[in-house]
Amino acid sequence: MAVPKRKMSRSNTRHRRAQWKATPVQLVPCQNRACRxxxxxxxxxxxxGQYDGRQVVEPA
Incomplete structure (x- = not known):
């Protein structure tokens, strides 16, 4: 198993982690014509409470 020979510096660690970006949730309009x-x-x-044209959960 590969093991690092030296400890990674704080600067390099933070520089690498700076690239971990979360993508925002994509929002789409509801297919229900009355809702949208x-x-x-x-x-x-x-x-x-609809999904794919069917009522699947009770509306809030």
Missing amino acids: QPKPQHVACPTC
């Missing part, structure tokens, strides 16, 4: 609220992709709409 923005919602995360591939998730049931929290406003109307």
Whole structure:
């Protein structure tokens, strides 16, 4: 197993970690024509409770 020969400096560690960026959640309009609220992709709409044209959860 590979083992580092020297400890990585704090500067190099922070420089490497500076590239770890989280991507924002993509919001799309709900497919329900009456709703059209923005919602995360591939998730049931929290406003109307529909997913792929079907009622899957009770609306909040």
